Amino acid sequence: MGSDVTLKHIAEALDVSAMTVSRALNNRSNVDEKTRERVLQKAKSMGYTPNHVAKSLVSSKTYTIGVVIPEITHAFFPEVVRGIEEVTNTSDYQLFLTNTNEQFDREKDAIHTLQSKRVDGLLISSSQTVDDYSFYEQLIESGTEIVFFDRCIEGIGASTVCVNDRESARQITEHLIESHDFTKIAHLSGPQDVSIGKKRFQGYLEALKMHDLPVQDQWIISGGFQERRGYDAMKKLLSLPRSEFPEAVVAVNDPSAIGAIKAIKEAGLAIPDDIAIVGFTDDIRAPLLDVPLTTIHQPAYGVGKQAAQKLIQTIENEDEPVEDIVVPTTMKIRSSCGCDEPD
Amino acid sequence: MGSDVTLKHIAEALDVSAMTVSRALNNRSNVDEKTRERVLQKAKSMGYTPNHVAKSLVSSKTYTIGVVIPEITHAFFPEVVRGIEEVTNTSDYQLFLTNTNEQFDREKDAIHTLQSKRVDGLLISSSQTVDDYSFYEQLIESGTEIVFFDRCIEGIGASTVCVNDRESARQITEHLIESHDFTKIAHLSGPQDVSIGKKRFQGYLEALKMHDLPVQDQWIISGGFQERRGYDAMKKLLSLPRSEFPEAVVAVNDPSAIGAIKAIKEAGLAIPDDIAIVGFTDDIRAPLLDVPLTTIHQPAYGVGKQAAQKLIQTIENEDEPVEDIVVPTTMKIRSSCGCDEPD
DNA sequence: TTGTAGGCGTTATCAC
DNA sequence: GTGATAACGCCTACAA
Numbered sequence: 001m002g003s004d005v006t007l008k009h010i011a012e013a014l015d016v017s018a019m020t021v022s023r024a025l026n027n028r029s030n031v032d033e034k035t036r037e038r039v040l041q042k043a044k045s046m047g048y049t050p051n052h053v054a055k056s057l058v059s060s061k062t063y064t065i066g067v068v069i070p071e072i073t074h075a076f077f078p079e080v081v082r083g084i085e086e087v088t089n090t091s092d093y094q095l096f097l098t099n100t101n102e103q104f105d106r107e108k109d110a111i112h113t114l115q116s117k118r119v120d121g122l123l124i125s126s127s128q129t130v131d132d133y134s135f136y137e138q139l140i141e142s143g144t145e146i147v148f149f150d151r152c153i154e155g156i157g158a159s160t161v162c163v164n165d166r167e168s169a170r171q172i173t174e175h176l177i178e179s180h181d182f183t184k185i186a187h188l189s190g191p192q193d194v195s196i197g198k199k200r201f202q203g204y205l206e207a208l209k210m211h212d213l214p215v216q217d218q219w220i221i222s223g224g225f226q227e228r229r230g231y232d233a234m235k236k237l238l239s240l241p242r243s244e245f246p247e248a249v250v251a252v253n254d255p256s257a258i259g260a261i262k263a264i265k266e267a268g269l270a271i272p273d274d275i276a277i278v279g280f281t282d283d284i285r286a287p288l289l290d291v292p293l294t295t296i297h298q299p300a301y302g303v304g305k306q307a308a309q310k311l312i313q314t315i316e317n318e319d320e321p322v323e324d325i326v327v328p329t330t331m332k333i334r335s336s337c338g339c340d341e342p343d
Numbered sequence: 344m345g346s347d348v349t350l351k352h353i354a355e356a357l358d359v360s361a362m363t364v365s366r367a368l369n370n371r372s373n374v375d376e377k378t379r380e381r382v383l384q385k386a387k388s389m390g391y392t393p394n395h396v397a398k399s400l401v402s403s404k405t406y407t408i409g410v411v412i413p414e415i416t417h418a419f420f421p422e423v424v425r426g427i428e429e430v431t432n433t434s435d436y437q438l439f440l441t442n443t444n445e446q447f448d449r450e451k452d453a454i455h456t457l458q459s460k461r462v463d464g465l466l467i468s469s470s471q472t473v474d475d476y477s478f479y480e481q482l483i484e485s486g487t488e489i490v491f492f493d494r495c496i497e498g499i500g501a502s503t504v505c506v507n508d509r510e511s512a513r514q515i516t517e518h519l520i521e522s523h524d525f526t527k528i529a530h531l532s533g534p535q536d537v538s539i540g541k542k543r544f545q546g547y548l549e550a551l552k553m554h555d556l557p558v559q560d561q562w563i564i565s566g567g568f569q570e571r572r573g574y575d576a577m578k579k580l581l582s583l584p585r586s587e588f589p590e591a592v593v594a595v596n597d598p599s600a601i602g603a604i605k606a607i608k609e610a611g612l613a614i615p616d617d618i619a620i621v622g623f624t625d626d627i628r629a630p631l632l633d634v635p636l637t638t639i640h641q642p643a644y645g646v647g648k649q650a651a652q653k654l655i656q657t658i659e660n661e662d663e664p665v666e667d668i669v670v671p672t673t674m675k676i677r678s679s680c681g682c683d684e685p686d
Numbered sequence: 687t688t689g690t691a692g693g694c695g696t697t698a699t700c701a702c
Numbered sequence: 703g704t705g706a707t708a709a710c711g712c713c714t715a716c717a718a
Contacts, residue, residue, distance in 0.1 A: 026713090030688085115392050
């Protein structure tokens with residue numbers, strides 16, 4: 001509910017018009033000071049709560065943002081949401097949160113509903129099963145304000161906020177090559193329709209290329225962003241003849257790496273001695289693993305904050321330009337790559 | 344946005360009344376089948392999106408639920424949210440998520456805004472700084488539908504969904520007493536205005552009492568639910584003369600325990616040999632710590648699911664009774680209590 | 687400074 | 703089976 005006291009009720013109680021009450025409550029200048037006070041007091045005593053639904057109908061502005069994330073239990077996303085909140089909280093927007101569970105169908109449904117609720121804009125991180133950019137293109141064409149974050153679709157007219165995925169993936173792969181002299185490096189990849197899946201894969205390839213290492217198809221296993229997918233992908237890798245095992249593995253993200261680690265252990269192999277592994281995210285669990293995970297730290301909070309800021313500017317500013325915002329990462333060297341743990 | 348096509352536009356294009364369009368779109372029975380099809384097709388081709396804001400104004404129902412949580416980065420809560428989502432997703436409610444950062448002021452603000460947006464109901468887990476139940480009482484009295492979860496306020500007319508905090512705290516404290524013969528057991532407590540703070544403390548006291556152990560004020564440190572608070576509380580405990588150190592510590596939750604562990608390590612002490620420790624939550628990190636944490640597993644997903652179900656029933660059912668729903672926990676014995684790790 | 691009329695997009699209701 | 707009208711709670715625009 002909310003209260004069922006309306007402007008009209010207050011107006012009748014005070015024997016003025018509803019408009020006067022509205023003006024008083026909204027701090028308009030053209031109200032007699034005494035009237036205003038009478039109104040304010042009455043509103044309070046009657047327990048009035050403004051009805052934003054009615055306001056929104058008039059103004060066609062809801063002060064509401066739809067946030068679409070693929071996996072709320074991946075710790076990265078709650079941290080992003082916290083960043084988003086930090087911004088929306090001070091600018092008086094509310095957040096509709098929808099978790100798509102990595103299902104594109106659920107994502108589409110959610111977005112439709114959000115549109116029916118007339119959100120002012122959308123903050124989207126695509127699910128790993130996207131297969132159809134045209135859905136987003138239509139959305140954008142129809143005037144929906146969107147900012148993508150993390151799992152971005154670039155080049156279709158919406159701003160994006162991502163980390164420098166390609167460079168970071170290259171950097172961590174190069175670390176394996178340069179600091180540990182590995183030449184046999186596998187990649188547990190993400191879906192190639194999703195920006196981070198593709199870019200991290202590209203970064204991996206780039207690193208190999210820059211060091212004249214051959215690309216071996218059997219070491220590129222297509223997996224996904226969840227622990228389970230990493231586990232399955234690693235299993236597949238471990239089904240190769242022992243002599244063809246890679247020395248190191250670059251996982252598309254930390255959950256995937258954690259799944260892979262499980263598979264490695266189950267196979268009775270040691271990390272990093274038999275197989276080294278690195279991730280991407282800096283999951284809350286990364287430093288706590290038996291063998292702490294070397295990974296790329298992503299500033300989730302900052303991603304959320306920037307995405308929210310950009311969206312609100314886009315909403316409130318006619319000619320806010322479309323931008324691809326890149327936020328920098330830092331490499332976290334721990335011991336799963338073969339380094340001695342610092343600290 | 345959303346589209347700016349309205350019923351009226353479709354009606355004009357088809358030369359029928361807006362009512363007919365409305366009826367066709369809402370699958371009412373009294374529409375000619377041919378008319379319906381014409382409408383459906385036109386609506387699609389014009390890119391019509393129903394305006395829920397207007398609908399809500401008429402029906403005074405928004406199909407929207409406000410979720411108020413104190414700390415989105417505590418992994419327990421995202422998991423609860425996932426449970427909530429599972430229910431709301433199938434019953435077509437949307438979720439307004441607000442994170443109060445453990446600040447009661449922010450919580451009150453958030454709830455007011457949510458009321459202005461005319462949510463159909465509220466799912467609340469109080470912030471640790473609550474100091475004023477009357478706020479909730481007024482809310483409930485004014486007809487707002489509320490279900491509390493985890494951090495509950497009982498006995499003021501709203502349903503609650505909690506784990507059996509007191510029994511669980513007693514059980515894990517008794518484990519320290521019975522399985523490890525500890526007699527000197529400290530408690531890092533939570534705020535006593537918050538249900539779980541109070542009940543877990545009571546459970547701790549009960550266990551001591553049942554085993555005729557004296558309650559020592561110096562071993563009861565008032566802390567909070569965050570890692571930082573646990574750290575500070577433990578520091579305080581460790582400032583006692585060495586001879587007065589407890590043998591074991593019962594922390595109010597896992598984040599607090601993890602903070603405390605940090606303090607213990609910094610003091611150069613070993614877990615569990617110098618000081619044993621147990622938590623409450625079964626945080627995602629608990630099994631991964633150097634010394635895996637013995638704790639109480641709370642079925643977060645189930646808590647969310649039950650809370651959402653109860654709220655929706657309360658919303659949709661005039662005379663749904665007020666209930667205090669208890670969901671069972673399980674004790675997770677790991678090694679921080681002094682046990683050998685199983686498995 | 688205050689009030690009146692009209693409309694935002696939808697639906698309930700009653701008439702045809 | 704369909705349409706006209708009024709209403710939901712509020713605000714813009716104009717008038718007094």
